[in-house]
Amino acid sequence: MARGWILEAAHLVATLAELAAVVIVVAALLEGLWRxxxxxxxxxxxxxxxxESLRLQLxxxxxxxxxxxxAADIMLTAVAPxxxxxxxxxxxxxxxxxxxxFLQKEIEAHEQRHGRTTHPDHT
Known part of the structure; x- marks a missing residue:
């Protein structure tokens, strides 16, 4: 009984994390398109x-x-049968x-080239 509940909870959390990722990507694309x-x-x-700044914001x-x-992958791995x-x-x-x-490396290289941190509010 408890194992079934744990499996359901893990799948729910993983689904919520995946949904959050989808929302973030859609919002990022809309923001990038707008900017x-x-x-x-x-x-x-x-x-x-x-x-380059616009691309790195995305x-x-x-x-x-x-x-x-x-995070979703980790949750699913924990309960993978x-x-x-x-x-x-x-x-x-x-x-x-x-x-x-590699994305983080590219962001860091951009920041080093320009001697500053680029923030999403700077366009």
């Missing part, structure tokens, strides 16, 4: 630095979404972790 449209409508030529939100997806499912979840988690790692 990009504003920038491109106000200028004839958009500096590369500004384009990247930051995507990194947050990846963290939520990784077979080694095959654990293997699939491990592969997915590895890919998501690698994506997040």
């Amino acid at each position: 990009s449209a504003k920038v491109f409508m106000q200028r004839d030529q958009v500096p590369d630095e500004l384009k 990247g930051r939100w995507l990194a947050i979404a990846l963290e939520f997806l990784l 077979t080694w095959e499912e654990i293997g699939k979840l491990a592969a997915i988690a590895t890919i998501r972790t690698a994506l997040n790692f």
